[in-house]
Amino acid sequence: MNEHFVVVDIETTGNSPKKGERIIQISAVKMNKENIIDQYTTFVNPEISIPPFIEELTGINESMVKDAPSFEEIAPFLRDYLQGCIFVAHNVLFDLQFLQNEFERVGVEPFTGSMIDTVELAKIILPDSDSYKLIELAESLSLTHERPHQADSDALVTAELLLYLLQKANKLPLVTLEKLADFSMHLKSDIDILFDDIVMEKRKHIEDLPHDLEVYRGIALKKKQLSAKIDHYREPFQYPETSVEKERLLSQYVEHYERRNGQFEMMDAVFASFQQTNDAVIEAGTGIGKSIGYLLPSIYFACKERTPVVISTYTIQLQEQLMKKEIKLLSDILPFPFKTVLLKGRSHYLNMFKFEQSLSERDWQYDSLLTKMQILVWLTQTVTGDVDELNISTGGSVYWNRIKHDGWHLTKEKDPWISRDFYLHAKKTALDADIIITNHSMLLTELVQDIKLFPDFSYLIMDEAHHLEHAARQHLSISLGFNTSKFLLSRLGIYEKKQLYYQLERLSDAQNISVTVHAFELDFMIHELDLSLDELFMMIGQFIQHSINKKEKSQPKLRIRLTEESRKKPSWEKIKLCAEQIVALFTDIRKGIQERLDALNQQSGQLKNKEKALLEEMYGFIGDLEQLQSSISSLVLHPLEHHVYWIEGDKRALPNSITIMAQPVSVHSALNEKLFEKMKSVILTSATLTINHSFHYFKDSIGLNSNRKVMEKCIPSPFDYEKQTKLFIPNDIPEIHQVSIQEYAQDITNHLIGIAQATKGRMLVLFTSYELLRLVHDYMKACGLLEEFILIAQGITSGSRTRLTKNFQRFDKAILFGTNSFWEGVDIPGEDLSCLVMVRLPFSPPDDPITEAINENYKQKGINAFTAHSLPEAIIRFKQGFGRLIRRSTDRGVVIVFDRRIETTSYGNAFIKSIPPLPIEHGNLSDIIDNIEKWL
Incomplete structure (x- = not known):
């Protein structure tokens, strides 16, 4: 590999050199794999005015470039400076293309070497980074970045980022690097040069794996360890009753501690409610320290009574904050150990069997490829396998839908990854947890469906409780969208011969499976289904257009309510006929696929792992197909009572933007039956629950029955x-x-x-x-x-x-x-x-x-x-x-x-x-x- 890189950053008057935009500053840092060698920086006179926005963004004004050289003057030197090096930039396609255009404009030969994009490299090496913007990467890695959006500072910090990424890459296990090198040949920049070089160096000497990693079935991953059950029998669990005791406990670890009487009041209310098995609604004003206000008494109660307390939030951000900040703080403060786990829905966890098999596919679609590489690196870091740790693209999410966990359709024992399964690990970890942190959606899934991830629990705190009604409504909603329907069919293989159905058909032929629905019939029905879905959404699009009033005609985004009256229109009758045909096709297609799957499952002892993984994916797909059929039936053919129905879409993108939705008008009975009646004590808290100091509206909206004992507490903000x-x-x-x-x-x-x-x-x-x-x-x-x-x-x-x-x-x-x-x-x-x-x-x-x-x-x-x-x-x-x-x-x-x-x-x-x-x-x-x- 060429030993030298040139890291380049440019500041410009705009994004398009073809439209006359120009460079106003350029910096180039020359470096090797270990050190920065040299830096060349100059302002450039663009010979056009600098827009105010660019001046505000970069701090570069007209006076700073007035006496600077033009690009024509520096171009020959710059071209020589770049020659023979690998061109590196953060978002390299922009910087290099802009430079090439400028070289062409002034008659200088273009750069002809390799290029590396530090955005692309950072996505692979730092798959869990919150952001890949340079300023945010620099901040998270503590790299000095004195003047963001000035080329000299940006180029220098990009060079330091490259050094950091190279060091991280060098520490990856050889087995991971070999797979990355193989995949990187198909990326947008020449990152394969880096990985090939590191692999060649690593092969020269045998290295020991770090003690916390293992290689299983050719994939390096972090070892999982179940923490030993904490024995609380001999621990003193005296809840700090007085303000003095609470203050002594908190002040020893909290920097710049300020006493908050409202926080102490909340602690006592939570602890008392749990002890007396009452419910409580607590409005905690901004600034009282609500999270500590409910966590501290929950931990004391959970450990003393040896029963888990579940904490549910509405947002993932608050879940992460509780784990990283408040729980960490309390583990330092409290005089006894406690165990906390964060639980999410099954689809948040990676299915290693499906992932392993997907690695052998020669699929060079960019987002899938990049996500595979991110996951390979992430597996050397994660013990949870939770997708929320990953920063993947929208396209990467499509690939994740294939490899996410959706249970076992073959027996668990047929999954060679069962001993290292992330979902089962989460369940085991939760069994002896004192505090379980989750979100409203996951909690409602756990209580309503028979997928059991949580251990038995009777004590619950709902933070951000003003969202409970909305979360319940969302959870009980039904939806049908054009894009999701078509995506499901694309997974089946309507557009590409290598997709699921065709793989299943080849496997059925190879195993001599006897079927009643023949391949040509199934193929015909799948194509008929595709055409019928197009027709259904086309008719719904026309129905929307005819239903809008004058005011709505000027608005691009539309929401049309479906009522009994609108369902009597002849146009809706045609939609129903089409939906009936689709449901019948779904039934026949599912039958044809199911009989192949069941027959192959009986012969699964003779199948290779790759073929078993196909069956798992296909069973999961059948479940999605069944859900889609059920949605069409409930939304179009057999409307549910006490539900509100509507269609939404964007007039500029019909029928692609169409979604039909239904939600229950009231969630009172569902929340009472599935949530409150199952709990001994529920604490509902938020900064905004009361109207004129009354909880009546909130309690009524969630159906919190008057026959339950409910403590009400309104704790004002301490702010003046x-x-x-x-x-x-x-x-x-x-x-x-x-x-x-x-x-x-x-x-x-x-x-x-x-x-x-x-x-x-x-x-x-x-x-x-x-x-x-x-x-x-x-x-x-x-x-x-x-x-x-x-x-x-x-x-x-x-x-x-x-x-x-x-x-x-x-x-x-x-x-x-x-x-x-x-x-x-x-x-x-x-x-x-x-x-x-x-x-x-x-x-x-x-x-x-x-x-x-x-x-x-x-x-x-x-x-x-x-x-x-x-x-x-x-x-x-x-x-x-x-x-x-x-x-x-x-x-x-x-x-x-x-x-x-x-x-x-x-x-x-x-x-x-x-x-x-x-x-x-x-x-x-x-x-x-x-x-x-x-x-x-």
Whole structure:
């Protein structure tokens, strides 16, 4: 291998050299496998102006490049500097292609050597990294990165990253490296050069495996160890009753410890509820330390009574946080040992038998290939086999669906990996756990279905409990989407001869299986099914188009409720006929596949492992096929009682975007029967459970029966909101229904521009409508008054909620626009956020199918649906939105509510009463801006 690399980074005026964009800075670091040798850096005069966004991002301005050389002047030297080396960059295809275009423009020969992408290499060597962005990799690996988005700093940190990745690769077992070298020939950059070189070096001397690794069936993996059962008999389990005892316990390990009386109150409430086998609903305000508030008493109770306590959260982030932060802290603090496990659904775990067999397939599809390589490295690190540890692409998730665990369809003993199975290991680990951490979805699956992963338990804490109703509704929902249906058929092999059905057919022929449904018949039915599904969704697309009203015609995304009335339309009758034909085809296809599988299963003693793995995958597929058939039946042919049905889709992508959904109107009876009645004690907690200090709405929404003993406790936040924040309500914004949405958006924009300049950005703007968000974003971008500001908008700026939030925190002058998911779960402490704007009060749209069905349900009972459901739901969301601003005792900021209904309606005051007491100011835009500037 060539011993030298040149790591290159460029800063440019834009992404496209063909459209006249130019380089403004370039840096090249020369290095070998061990050391950095040299660095060349220069600004480049682009001979065009630098856009404000680029200046804000890079810190490079016109004065810095004015006297710099042009690219034409440095190109010959740069070309010589690169010659004979391997070209390396973070996202190499961009940097190298841009340079090649510039070389061509100035008449210099292009670079002709090999290239390596550190993004691609990092994905393989660091498969569990949260992000592969350079700035975030540097931070997680503690690499010095002084000036992100300047070429000299970026190139240097990329060189250090390459050294780190090479060292990590060198430590991998030879058996892993040999497989990586084989697969890497088919990647986008020339990483095979690196792996071939390392393999050649390793083969020169015999090395011992690290003591915590083993090689089994040709794959290196980390050894699993079951921790010994903790004997609590002789341990003193005196729960710290007094505040002094609690403070002494916590203060010895917690840096900068601050006593929180609310946290102590919560501990006592949890412990007492468990001891007295009561339920409890606890609203714990922001800042009281809720997680420790329920974990500490749970651990004391679980260890003392020798019974597990299950902690359920709504989000994976909170699960991980509890394990990595609070549980780790408590294991240091408490004077006795305890055991905690994190449990997830079966499909989270890797099936090693299926994975082993997939490695022998000569399938060079990029995402599958990269994911195989990531898993090979990950197996040397993981003891859980939990996919949430992996950072795989969307395409990689398709491959994961093939190799995930879905139980055993042959007997367990026929799986050669049974002794190292991750799912069974999780079950064994949970048997003697004191604390089991899971999520609402997994918990409901465990309680409703007969897949038993948990040991028997009777004590439960539900954090983020305001999501319980939604989680239960989601869990009991039925859905049918065009893309999922077609993907299932693609797995069967409708498009590629090497897929499941054709492999099964070849195996059946080889084993001389006798069948009643012949291959040609099955083949015909599968193609008929494919065509019928196309026809079904085409007709549903036409049904949507004919059902929308004038207002909806202007909106790309649609939600059409299916009612008894709409099902009487002739067009729906045609859809039903098509669905009947599909269900019949499904039945015949399943019968044809099942008889082959059952016959082969009886002969499984004669089959090779690869063939057994095919049977396992095929049995799993049959289960998916059965589920799809059941969904079509319930959604189209035999609607369930007390369910709300709707169709959603994007007009720009019909029929591909179509999904039919059904959810129960009420989850009361299901939660009572499957959850509350099975438990001795359930603690439900969140920062937002009450309306005007009453738990009535929350308890009613989840069906927590009045015949159960329930302790109610509302623990206020310790923050001093009167000093830390101020609420502004502008009085010169029109009522939204009095003007067009475009006029309303322009008014909002004018106010936001003034407020942004007063707060210097650092502003989160919450919307309830994506259409309004898009209009305001576009108006603000076009106004020309905020060129130095970065506008980051959900659905417009690419990236997940977490990525958008991180990008917002990186810039001094940034405005973040968000809808539904941004009203909660976004944590931006400190000076990064000093202004929160709520454009509208967060009522659910009245035509939302679920809202509509719930409201109808109330009306049938003679109850006012607005006061019983719509208003309380909006108040809870308002409280969640308000909670985004103050996250620490040192935070300060302003809240601005544009919706005039908070003042002009009889119910508006209910929103004000739902948040802590704080100063409120009314006024026109100029008064408010003056007051904001003074206050901040």
